[in-house]
Amino acid sequence: MSKLTKRDKINIYNYWKNYGKSSTWLSKKYGVNSTNIRYLLKLIDHYGLNILNRSHTTYPIYFKEAAIKRVLINKELADHVSLDLALPNSGLIHN
Known part of the structure; x- marks a missing residue:
């Protein structure tokens, strides 16, 4: 998967929101898995574009344990837990 810039993420959201482009189309255009595109779209749609302004976060153990307990x-x-916690990608919970 290629790393997306903030500008890429904004463009992806705009293509989807304003031009009705599908996650499959966006996936091909940006070389990113369509599942990741769909998660990004849900994240921005729920929290707004300001969610992209966050810097790298290191999560404390209690936060990780609470998230895992919600799933297990x-x-x-x-x-759903990833989106609720505004994690940058849904794979963090799986990992």
């Missing part, structure tokens, strides 16, 4: 014990979907 509470049986919440990993993607």
Whole structure:
């Protein structure tokens, strides 16, 4: 997967929101898995473009444990927990 710049992410969102481009089309254009594109679109749609202004975050152990417990014990979907916690990608929970 290629690393997307902030400008790329904004363009992806604009193509989707304003021009109705599909995640498949965006995936091919930017060389990114369509699942990751869909997560990015949900994240920006839910939190707005300001979510892209965050810098790299190191999460404390208690935060990680609470997130994992939501998935394993509470049986919440990993993607929903990722989105709820505004994680930069849904793969963090899986990892």
